[in-house]
Amino acid sequence: MDDRLRETLSAMMDDEADELSVRRLLSHDSQDEVRAQWQRWQDVRDLMHDGHSPAHGMDVSVAVRELLDGRGSAPARPDPAVQDSKAGRWHWPAAAMVAMALLVGFGAGAGWDSSGAGPVQPVTAAAPETSVQNQPIREIALQGLDEEQWEYMSRYLLEHAQHNSVGAGRGAVGYARLVSANGVGY
């Protein structure tokens, strides 16, 4: 979902989206994604106002579309005041504040999934697809390495221990890692 769609969603939450943007949003390919984002924001807002989400699990897109097509009762309110550039400015504070709120622990975890998507994202914003995190990892048993391979690996272990001991100022712990690295192969 691009920033423009996000802004439309954002404006929708405040009843200020113009008709054209809402149409664009509703015709967006991945409706699931749009719906999920909407749901998360509703959840966050409700958490902040300490209430329950009335929109939980609700799909308003049909109603909105009907409204836009003139089948509904109230006309959509076009609002030319919605400007793309302004919303962008609040990008970071918003992310930071939601992250902060989560870390302080108010209502943490209530109502959203733990896959790392959505408002929790700022904390781990740089993460690639979460699926990678869950894939099983091939384990290499140290005992299975031949002499040359072991030597190769222990050189890396030792170098890293060096970084730790002096570089990281960990003193004794770092040195212990170093000696332990040297001794694993006994």
Place this chain on the structure above:
Amino acid sequence: MPQALIDIRRCRALSVLVGLLLTFVGPLAAAADEDEASVWLERLGPALNMTSYRGVFVYARGESVHSMQIAHRYSDGVVEERLVLQDGGSGEIVRKGMNVVCVLPETGRVQLDQVIPSGPFAEAFTSQLMPVNRWYRAEMKGEDRVAGYDVVSLALTAKDPYRYSHRLWLEKSTGLLVKSHVRNADGEVLEQFQFTSLHIGEDIPDSEFEIRTQGREISRTLDEPTPAASVVQRMNGWQLGWRPEGFMPAAAPRSGKGRAVAFSDGLAAFSVFVEPAGPVTMPTGASKIGATTVYMHQVKEGDNAFLVTVVGELPPQTARQVAESVRIKDSLALGGGES
């Protein structure tokens, strides 16, 4: 990003801010706990270097347990340290200021001249306060006694799945680290370090800092701290596409033909090595030694193969993600065309 919460009108942003501030008032006790923990954490680095102490500690990871005798003295701004292995082969490490001498067991299968740093080295994290609280939830865990000293215990719980959690025990009057645990998300202790006997603040005679073990000595002088630019230089030819938030590049020794860069978040550290693949074929995957993960895999760039290795106190998944994000930009800069 949820701009909707703050959106365009500042008044709403303001009201949200006020709301947030109010939510901060609630967990005041928790915040005070965090503050106390930060004060202790700030003492940790300086205490490790600027306290004089001697004793014996054990260090265990995976199936190996080692015991070492240590004497550490700080006088006139110079750190002197001597570590003597208490088990396995005999060996010792003596450090005076930036001068390090190692005598290590002959039984070790590693050529140490490869690993003792010959290049720039820095005491990066003792001088640089990392905002550890951003990546770990700090909590005071009460008082205890270790090696005859009263200690405070603090838990640093990882806030994301990309790093391990730590538990530290610091001596009350000096802040010296006397015991530590590294735990995974299941609470399993992967690595532990603990003093079993300790004397803090005594005068330690010069004779305690002399090498006594016979054997092959390796001596190196550590250089002055490296400016940040050299990290970029050492990453010449490759790029890291991803690393867990909070891990900052740290100065690392330049040794052998390794292109190593170290990263640390203030508690944990990992090193990334990118080298032309040698004659030895290494398997792809992760090995774990206590809290330390080694993840290796090969990258093909044109006709050249490179071995990417990530070593660090990281969960295997994180090590793999870091290793797989390495992109070779310029194989010639990495010496790919030489062999």
